[in-house]
Amino acid sequence: MDDPVLRVQSQLTDRDRILLGWLFDHGVLTSFQIAHALFPSLDFCQRRLRTLYRLRLVARFRPQRADGGSYPYHYVIDQLGAEVVTVDRQERPPRRDHARVERRRWTSSRTLAHRLGVNGFFTELAGYARTHPDAGLVEWLPEAACARAGAFTTRADSGLVRAYQPRVRPDGYGRWAEDGARVPFFVEYDTGREPLSVLVGKLAGYGELFATIGRAWPVLFWLHSAARETNLRRLLADLPPSLLPVATGARDHATGAGLCPAEAVWAAAGRGGPRHRLADLARYVVDGRDYPGEVV
CATH class of the missing domain: 1.10.10.10 (Winged helix-like DNA-binding domain superfamily/Winged helix DNA-binding domain)
Structure with a gap:
C-alpha cells in the first residue's frame, strides 16, 4: 500500500x-x-x-x-x-x-490576533538570526507546552527529577543565543486590552515558578505602546524590591526605530541606563540552585 x-x-x-x-x-x-x-x-x-x-x-x-x-x-x-x-x-x-x-x-478564533502577535515576536527573532550568523533562536515553546507538568524541572538534593506544574501561563518561552551569550526567557505579549494590574499580577506566578525550580530567567513584557510601557514601569516601581528579572519593551517604539526584539529595545525593570539587546539580558539569568526564592 x-x-x-x-x-x-x-x-x-x-x-x-x-x-x-x-x-x-x-x-x-x-x-x-x-x-x-x-x-x-x-x-x-x-x-x-x-x-x-x-x-x-x-x-x-x-x-x-x-x-x-x-x-x-x-x-x-x-x-x-x-x-x-x-x-x-x-x-x-x-x-x-x-x-x-x-x-x-x-x-473562527477570537484569539487569532493574539496568537499571531506572539508568533510574530518569535519569527522576528528567527528572521534576525537568519541574517546574523552569530545569533540563533535555539528553542521556542508555545503556551500549551509551558503549562504542562514537567515542562521545567529541577534536580532535588536526592538526585530525583521533580516535575512542577506551573501556575503561571506564559505566552511563550524561548532560548536566544548571540555572540556567546545564551538567554532563556518568557514572553508576555500585551494587546493593550488587559488592565496593567493584571500584567503585574502575573509576576507572583513567575516568582513561585523560579523559587520552585531554583532558576530565574528574564520575563519580557512586549507592550502594545510606549505609553503602556511607561505606565507599567510605574506600577513595577511601586513593588517591593525583588530579584525577579523583568524587562519591558514597546512595539511601536521598536517599529518606529526599525528594531526587532533581538536588538536594543529592552528596559530592565528597577534599573536605569540605556536599553538592552536581548543577548545583554543574560546578565540577569540565574541558573543553578542558587536562586534565593523570593516571591513577589
Whole structure:
C-alpha cells in the first residue's frame, strides 16, 4: 500500500521540516511571518508554500478585512503535514481529525490576533538570526507546552527529577543565543486590552515558578505602546524590591526605530541606563540552585 508520508518525505527540505514543526506546535503563521523567518524573499517563500499546499502538507485561509479587502494568507498544518511531524519526532500519530480541528480553531478564533502577535515576536527573532550568523533562536515553546507538568524541572538534593506544574501561563518561552551569550526567557505579549494590574499580577506566578525550580530567567513584557510601557514601569516601581528579572519593551517604539526584539529595545525593570539587546539580558539569568526564592 502506498504510504503518503513516505511519498512526500524525500521532497522536503530542512526548512520545510522546520516550518511544519512550527505550524504543528504554534498553530498559525502568516505568509509574511514565514518569509521573514525562513526565506530570502517573499516570492521564493510563496512559491514554496504553494508547493507544500499542493502536497497537502499545509492548509491556508485568508481572513477578510472589516473595511474591505483581505489579509495575507494564514497557514496552518494539514493532516499529512501533522503526520510527517510526528513521524520525524517519533511521537504518537495525530488524531485523524487533527488538521480539521486546528483549522476550524484558528479560522473562527477570537484569539487569532493574539496568537499571531506572539508568533510574530518569535519569527522576528528567527528572521534576525537568519541574517546574523552569530545569533540563533535555539528553542521556542508555545503556551500549551509551558503549562504542562514537567515542562521545567529541577534536580532535588536526592538526585530525583521533580516535575512542577506551573501556575503561571506564559505566552511563550524561548532560548536566544548571540555572540556567546545564551538567554532563556518568557514572553508576555500585551494587546493593550488587559488592565496593567493584571500584567503585574502575573509576576507572583513567575516568582513561585523560579523559587520552585531554583532558576530565574528574564520575563519580557512586549507592550502594545510606549505609553503602556511607561505606565507599567510605574506600577513595577511601586513593588517591593525583588530579584525577579523583568524587562519591558514597546512595539511601536521598536517599529518606529526599525528594531526587532533581538536588538536594543529592552528596559530592565528597577534599573536605569540605556536599553538592552536581548543577548545583554543574560546578565540577569540565574541558573543553578542558587536562586534565593523570593516571591513577589
